[in-house]
Amino acid sequence: MRKxxxxxxxxxxxxxxxxxxxxxxxxxxxxxNLARLIGIYGIFSIGLGLVIITGGIDLSVGSAFxxxxxxxxxxLVEWHLPAAVAVLAVVLIATFLGLINGFLIxxxxxxxxxxxxxxxxxxxxxxxxxxxxxxxxxxxxSGFETLQSMATxxxxxxxxxxxxxxxxxxxxxxxxxxxxxxRYLFAVGRNETAxxxxxxNANTIIASAYVFCGLMAGIxxxxxAFYTNSVSPSSHGNFYELYGIAAAVLGGCSLRGGEGSIVGxxxxxxLLQVLQNLVNLLGIPSSLNFAVMGAVILIGVIADQxxxxxxxxxxxx
Amino acid sequence: xxxxxxxxxxxKRFPGVIALDAVDLxxxxxxxxxxxxxxxxxxxxLMKVLGGIYQxxxxxxxxxxxxTTIRSVSDATANGIGFVHQELNVFxxxxxAENIYLGREPRRAKFLIDRSKLNSxxxxxxxxxxxxxxxHTPLLELSIAQQQMVEIAKALSQNARIxxxxxxxxxxxxxxxxxxxxVIGELRSQGVSVIYIxxxxxxxxxxxxxxxxxxxxxxAGALQRDEIxxxxxxxxxxxxxLKKFRRQEAPVETKPFATIQDLRTRRFPxxxxxxxxxxxxxxxxxxxxxxGRSEAAQAIFGVDRxxxxxxxxxxxxxxxxxxxxxxKNGVYLVxxxxxxxxxxxxxxxxxxxxxxxxxxxxxxxxxSRKRESKRAAEMCEKLNVKAPSPETNAxxxxxxNQQKVVLAKxxxxxxxxxxxxxxxxxxxxxxxxxxxxxxxxxSASGVAIIMISSDMEEILGESDRIAVMHEGTITGxxxxxxxxxxxxxxxxxxx
Numbered sequence: 001m002r003k004x005x006x007x008x009x010x011x012x013x014x015x016x017x018x019x020x021x022x023x024x025x026x027x028x029x030x031x032x033n034l035a036r037l038i039g040i041y042g043i044f045s046i047g048l049g050l051v052i053i054t055g056g057i058d059l060s061v062g063s064a065f066x067x068x069x070x071x072x073x074x075x076l077v078e079w080h081l082p083a084a085v086a087v088l089a090v091v092l093i094a095t096f097l098g099l100i101n102g103f104l105i106x107x108x109x110x111x112x113x114x115x116x117x118x119x120x121x122x123x124x125x126x127x128x129x130x131x132x133x134x135x136x137x138x139x140x141x142s143g144f145e146t147l148q149s150m151a152t153x154x155x156x157x158x159x160x161x162x163x164x165x166x167x168x169x170x171x172x173x174x175x176x177x178x179x180x181x182x183r184y185l186f187a188v189g190r191n192e193t194a195x196x197x198x199x200x201n202a203n204t205i206i207a208s209a210y211v212f213c214g215l216m217a218g219i220x221x222x223x224x225a226f227y228t229n230s231v232s233p234s235s236h237g238n239f240y241e242l243y244g245i246a247a248a249v250l251g252g253c254s255l256r257g258g259e260g261s262i263v264g265x266x267x268x269x270x271l272l273q274v275l276q277n278l279v280n281l282l283g284i285p286s287s288l289n290f291a292v293m294g295a296v297i298l299i300g301v302i303a304d305q306x307x308x309x310x311x312x313x314x315x316x317x
Numbered sequence: 318x319x320x321x322x323x324x325x326x327x328x329k330r331f332p333g334v335i336a337l338d339a340v341d342l343x344x345x346x347x348x349x350x351x352x353x354x355x356x357x358x359x360x361x362x363l364m365k366v367l368g369g370i371y372q373x374x375x376x377x378x379x380x381x382x383x384x385t386t387i388r389s390v391s392d393a394t395a396n397g398i399g400f401v402h403q404e405l406n407v408f409x410x411x412x413x414a415e416n417i418y419l420g421r422e423p424r425r426a427k428f429l430i431d432r433s434k435l436n437s438x439x440x441x442x443x444x445x446x447x448x449x450x451x452x453h454t455p456l457l458e459l460s461i462a463q464q465q466m467v468e469i470a471k472a473l474s475q476n477a478r479i480x481x482x483x484x485x486x487x488x489x490x491x492x493x494x495x496x497x498x499x500v501i502g503e504l505r506s507q508g509v510s511v512i513y514i515x516x517x518x519x520x521x522x523x524x525x526x527x528x529x530x531x532x533x534x535x536x537a538g539a540l541q542r543d544e545i546x547x548x549x550x551x552x553x554x555x556x557x558x559l560k561k562f563r564r565q566e567a568p569v570e571t572k573p574f575a576t577i578q579d580l581r582t583r584r585f586p587x588x589x590x591x592x593x594x595x596x597x598x599x600x601x602x603x604x605x606x607x608x609g610r611s612e613a614a615q616a617i618f619g620v621d622r623x624x625x626x627x628x629x630x631x632x633x634x635x636x637x638x639x640x641x642x643x644x645k646n647g648v649y650l651v652x653x654x655x656x657x658x659x660x661x662x663x664x665x666x667x668x669x670x671x672x673x674x675x676x677x678x679x680x681x682x683x684x685s686r687k688r689e690s691k692r693a694a695e696m697c698e699k700l701n702v703k704a705p706s707p708e709t710n711a712x713x714x715x716x717x718n719q720q721k722v723v724l725a726k727x728x729x730x731x732x733x734x735x736x737x738x739x740x741x742x743x744x745x746x747x748x749x750x751x752x753x754x755x756x757x758x759x760s761a762s763g764v765a766i767i768m769i770s771s772d773m774e775e776i777l778g779e780s781d782r783i784a785v786m787h788e789g790t791i792t793g794x795x796x797x798x799x800x801x802x803x804x805x806x807x808x809x810x811x812x
Contacts, residue, residue, distance in 0.1 A: 180675045180676050181682065187668075196640055198640070198726065258663075
């Protein structure tokens, strides 16, 4: 819990500063939009967090968003598939992509970075090809109005993606922090050899994390496509995997594996979105967007490291 | 002739053990000195003192008659001491020449490597060893034996006058060994002294001018060239007072409980071994380091799948494809390396204990922390684990207490066959006695036990029968009555 505390303090401080400097931060329109984005980003960040806990990485999420968005548009607008079928198909495809990653990593024994880097390139190219490099959209959503309003709407003022995130977080909190499977994830991420010597099938556990990450990317992918309402295959989802990785790391996941928490990932996601919001609301040139985010993440990680070194020094004494 | 090296009254202690107790060693120019002794006799420690890796508590080192302090590896190198370690310290992503001159590269214009000088200089030393290897060759393409030669060339390039070789032949084939021995002969004729550590008495007989034997960290004696023979070395190696610790003869059933048939491991694919473990028996596995005992244990436990072999428990064939199968069948392994394979050191004791059968502490897939804690507390109490609480990380425990946690993992289940691989290595005397006590209780309660140990006292004191392995094959299984250090040593060195 102590690990997340630093990021949480940073988040609160940023919110307070932002609210003082620009009170419209607290306007309901801004908060709603913020919550919607936190929902979309949070869902796939949880998926990435699980992968990172096993000591792996998934770089293909952003490109998968482009491919999934393009496919969703084609299924709904061009093929006129029933909304439920189209969404299910997209989510299943995403899960299948995760399965391929898991297979290549655990059976063919290729490093996760390389496998998913290839995915990053491959899915992007495939998305552009399938869409003939044209922007795909959902038009007036005729035939799937309910789906669109569900994905972009709100329930009692709370955006649907945020509600979905809360639900997924609760389930995944239990799974990760209370279930047998969750314990195995941490064990395998921390020390694969000892986990194998305890009779845990490390390959299955690791592969399952990639499958889950794919599933989460599928859900986020659908929400994101409706949020942007148009999918430009060459730029849709660019860098999104890095937001997920950053959120997980800010939230206390170690890239060495075996460490992390759902609460931390949520705080990390929120922090990144508030930062983005800060750049917009304070009139900082949007070209500085990435620079601000990079600087804050670096400061956060340095502070964490210094804190830990001081703690280690104290425990030695 | 004056000795080139004199080590006088060298003592070195580690927490809980005196590794070296006033050991003397002399080496003469152009001499091949074999250093012999059982596992743990202090050979490697003595050489690490000479090589600057360990600092002795007391004693003096004279080189060319002058007292010399060796504080670091670079001090040793500067004094003409080269060390070829058992685990090679080579970079297989670099070429032969780059390895030889690593950190001392000849330069041009201060920061460019002078490649032609690098290669031609290396070539001199390769030629001196009579090697037909190009200095350009990437190390990756060389065999282990050739890589070892590169290490020797490196020592020569640093003007080594004494070359230490720590079990250089342990991973070499017969022909490679012959080649190494002829290189050692070459070094001797050039006036270089070699200190040769080996368990293989045949090699020692063939190459050594003199043998110095260590036993329990003390000098046990020395043999001149014409006195060197198998029996003389063995009796110096083992000549300890025999057996205050031998345990009470237990009535052992002769019915085999576990039968291992035609087991073949990946490390020794050509060797096939069969043996029985009887109900309530401790079957000791003796042999030298690297003789294939751990590999057999890992194959039985399923973490390293056996190439072939059947495992019968209570007459029934059980299929063990992975550790999970073994655990389901009550076959458990306490591995040699507890910090890597036995435990996840940076999670709490509680989580380590419950890991192999976590579902027992869970309902509907959710782990009950309460049930876990209760069990962990019980096991810590039962095994007398000294820890502030079961929530303490395993990393913060002493070796003995860590080992008890590994045992607690398995004892909270239902063991039928337990394999202990070096159960008391690096463990203090008190905890050792507790672990022996536990093993006896287990065997008395009907658990079949295999105990791999390189500690002769432990093997003789704790086993009911003793299987001895040599290079992947069981060379004999001794009954307790026939077992002695000498009979075990003979089988262990392949006689």
